[in-house]
Amino acid sequence: MAPEREVRERAATGATAATRSRIRLDQPQPPRRRLLPEYDPEAFGRLSERIARFLGTGRFIVGMTVVVILWVVWNVSAPRDLRFDTYPFIFLTLMLSLQASYAAPLILLAQNRQDDRDRVNLEQDRKQNERSIADTEYLTREIAALRVGLGEVATRDWIRSEIEDLVKDVEERHGGGRVVFPAERPRGRDVDDR
Template identity: 35%
Template structure:
C-alpha cells in the first residue's frame, strides 16, 4: 500500500505538504516511496575534500589542543626562563630581562595567530555537526512516521480480526440456535 507524500504529510504530520520545510518534505517523499534515508555522513565528508587551508587549520587545532603542545610549551617556557637566569648569573645581562617582555610579545603573537586558526577549524567542525544533526532529525522523523504507519496497519488488522471474530460468533450463535431449534422440534426418543 503506497501513499503519496501529500497523504503522508496530511495524515501523519497534520500539515499540508507544501507548508512543510524542505527536510520534512524530503522525509515524506522517502516514506511515500519506501526509500531509506540513512547515509554514511563520514563517507560523504570524504567526498568533499577540505582545502589545504582547512587541513592546516585542523592540524593546528589538533596540535594546539594536545598534551604534546602543552608539554612543549611548558618546556619552552622553562628553557626561556632558565636561559635568561643562566645568562644573568654568568654575564650580568640577558636577552630578555625579567618580567620577560619579549616572551610576552611572542606569546601574544602566538595567541593572536592561533586563536583565529582554531576558530576556523571549530567553525568547520560545527558545520559538520549541523549537517549531522539535520541528518539525525531526518532519520528520526522518518522512523517516527514509519512507526505511525505500522501502528495504523496494526490497528486496521486488529479491527479486521475483531470483525471476523464477531462474524464467526454470529455464525456460531446461529448454528447453535438452529441446533437448539432442531432439538426442540425433534420427536422424543425412547
C-alpha cells in the same frame, strides 16, 4: 598570395570579423593571472583543525610549559653574553602573544567547520526522525485497520460457539433425540449450481 587564400577560407567557412571577435560561450575562458596565490580552503581548514586539536592536548600544554621554564631559566642563570632575553622577558611575551594571535583564529576556524558538520548532521538526523515518525504513524494506522478487520473475522472459538448453539437448536426442535441428517445429494450438477 597568402592574404587572398585567407580571405577565401573565411568566405568558405562563413567567418567574418564580427564572428571572430565574439566570445564563445561553449568553451571555458583561459585562466586569468592572479596576483595572490591560490589555496585550497578545504586543505587549509583540515590543517587548522589538526593544529587546533594539537593545541588542545596535554602534550602541547606540557611542551609549552617546558619551553617557557627553559627560556626563563636560561635567561636568568646563563652568562650575561649568552642571554638573549633579559628579566622582563619581553621577547618571551612577544613570542607567546604571536602564538596566541595565530592559535585563536585557527581554533575559531576549526570550531566553525565543526559547527557546519554538526549542522549538517542535525539536519540529516531531523529528516531521519521525520521519516521514522511517518513510518511509525503508517504502521500504527495499518495495525489499527488490521484490528478492525480482525474484529469482523470469524475466529475458531466464535465458529465453535455458533455450531454448538445450532446443534442445541436442532436438538430442541427434534425433541432431544438423535438428529438424522438427510442423505447427501448425488454428486453431479445441480440445478442450483448454475
